[in-house]
Amino acid sequence: MPKIVVPEDRRTAVSEAVVRVVRRGGVEAATLGNVAKEAGLAIGSIRHYFADHEAMMIFTMDQLGRRIGERVAVRADRLLAADTDRRTLVEDLLAEFLPLDDDRRDEAVAWLAFTVAARTRPAFRASADAQHQYLRDLITRILREAVALGRLSEELDLTVEAVRLSALLDGLTMQAVLYPESTPPELLRDALRRSLP
Amino acid sequence: MPKIVVPEDRRTAVSEAVVRVVRRGGVEAATLGNVAKEAGLAIGSIRHYFADHEAMMIFTMDQLGRRIGERVAVRADRLLAADTDRRTLVEDLLAEFLPLDDDRRDEAVAWLAFTVAARTRPAFRASADAQHQYLRDLITRILREAVALGRLSEELDLTVEAVRLSALLDGLTMQAVLYPESTPPELLRDALRRSLP
DNA sequence: GCCTTTTTGGCACGCTCATGCTAAATCCAT
DNA sequence: ATGGATTTAGCATGAGCGTGCCAAAAAGGC
Numbered sequence: 001m002p003k004i005v006v007p008e009d010r011r012t013a014v015s016e017a018v019v020r021v022v023r024r025g026g027v028e029a030a031t032l033g034n035v036a037k038e039a040g041l042a043i044g045s046i047r048h049y050f051a052d053h054e055a056m057m058i059f060t061m062d063q064l065g066r067r068i069g070e071r072v073a074v075r076a077d078r079l080l081a082a083d084t085d086r087r088t089l090v091e092d093l094l095a096e097f098l099p100l101d102d103d104r105r106d107e108a109v110a111w112l113a114f115t116v117a118a119r120t121r122p123a124f125r126a127s128a129d130a131q132h133q134y135l136r137d138l139i140t141r142i143l144r145e146a147v148a149l150g151r152l153s154e155e156l157d158l159t160v161e162a163v164r165l166s167a168l169l170d171g172l173t174m175q176a177v178l179y180p181e182s183t184p185p186e187l188l189r190d191a192l193r194r195s196l197p
Numbered sequence: 198m199p200k201i202v203v204p205e206d207r208r209t210a211v212s213e214a215v216v217r218v219v220r221r222g223g224v225e226a227a228t229l230g231n232v233a234k235e236a237g238l239a240i241g242s243i244r245h246y247f248a249d250h251e252a253m254m255i256f257t258m259d260q261l262g263r264r265i266g267e268r269v270a271v272r273a274d275r276l277l278a279a280d281t282d283r284r285t286l287v288e289d290l291l292a293e294f295l296p297l298d299d300d301r302r303d304e305a306v307a308w309l310a311f312t313v314a315a316r317t318r319p320a321f322r323a324s325a326d327a328q329h330q331y332l333r334d335l336i337t338r339i340l341r342e343a344v345a346l347g348r349l350s351e352e353l354d355l356t357v358e359a360v361r362l363s364a365l366l367d368g369l370t371m372q373a374v375l376y377p378e379s380t381p382p383e384l385l386r387d388a389l390r391r392s393l394p
Numbered sequence: 395g396c397c398t399t400t401t402t403g404g405c406a407c408g409c410t411c412a413t414g415c416t417a418a419a420t421c422c423a424t
Numbered sequence: 425a426t427g428g429a430t431t432t433a434g435c436a437t438g439a440g441c442g443t444g445c446c447a448a449a450a451a452g453g454c
Binding site: 230240244 | 410411412413
Binding site for chain 4: 238
């Protein structure tokens with residue numbers, strides 16, 4: 001019997017290299033050559049694990065979205081079983097989407113590049129749309145719960161409110177990514193706190 | 198004497214073609230060939246008016262920023278000489294940044310593509326930074342004036358407030374550009390209105 | 395130590411792009 | 425009409441990309 005390897009691990013390693021390259025030079029820099037160099041592999045190796053350049057990019061985007069989603073899911077679970085101050089938890093939950101540390105900033109940079117590219121690249125649309133829908137739904141669910149608990153006025157238009165908050169998160173992320181010097185993490189957090197209903 | 202032509206007009210026409218191409222296919226689609234086809238010109242003609250592909254792109258971005266700035270300036274003047282309801286004017290002013298109609302949506306699509314590209318393309322940075330600074334400064338100025346008029350609490354942290362509002366505008370624009378089906382103009386306007394201090 | 399599979403490396407092709415250079419076409423005041 | 429600059433068009437070049445194809449290399453259970 002031959003070598004026994006988990007291809008998924010390899011693919012993951014490659015996709016992490018893709019993220020680093022995209023972070024540094026944008027999606028158009030994620031050529032097979034650049035990614036191979038970044039991953040310390042040969043082009044041939046990457047091609048062995050991905051049918052296509054496009055497949056590599058899609059896999060990377062999916063995994064990026066999944067990683068972000070999982071991190072938020074942890075907080076969301078804690079929110080459901082909330083015995084402590086609920087407002088802080090909501091803030092923490094939404095803050096999880098913000099690039100408050102270097103790791104999340106790197107993710108956000110890549111994610112922004114991918115989602116913007118998704119506008120004109122059909123292959124990226126599914127991931128982008130799913131992530132966007134997930135965020136809006138999550139916010140809506142939290143708000144609805146808050147209304148049910150009498151913490152929020154019933155007059156509030158939840159649709160508008162969800163758009164408002166998700167747009168705020170997107171905008172803060174965008175500014176943190178594009179103009180990090182004038183948008184330090186504390187400012188992000190303050191702006192978020194000031195915007196909660 | 199030979200032909201007398203205003204080169205600026207030609208350059209402007211070309212840059213409008215660039216915007217249309219970018220809107221349709223992203224910055225990477227703005228090749229000389231595509232732009233020439235879109236403008237109804239030959240590649241040679243474009244190259245006669247721009248030293249470089251990069252020069253063409255920079256000119257386009259600058260002009261795009263200028264066009265947006267001018268449109269806002271008109272509203273800003275009206276705000277300074279405000280005899281009518283000031284709150285509506287502020288809302289209108291900020292709404293001018295939102296892609297509420299097709300023209301502005303097209304501009305916003307191209308602008309988003311350019312600013313994101315600016316993160317990794319030094320040549321685009323100047324324009325992107327200038328526009329971003331302009332927006333934050335404008336919002337800060339308006340808020341400061343509102344405080345002076347006693348319409349806003351002096352306790353308000355104007356820095357946070359300006360970041361919050363500019364991020365909201367960016368986020369709303371981004372969602373309108375990337376997910377237009379789930380972000381109609383009325384929703385944009387409602388979200389903005391709900392967020393004014 | 396061998397054998398089959400996995401993994402890696404390399405070559406060649408076709409495509410697209412920006413660009414340098416040159417020649418043709420266009421145009422208008424004279 | 426025509427001259428001389430503007431404007432357009434075309435060709436050649438070189439770089440970078442993804443990909444098809446094939447062969448070398450490694451790797452571990454038998």
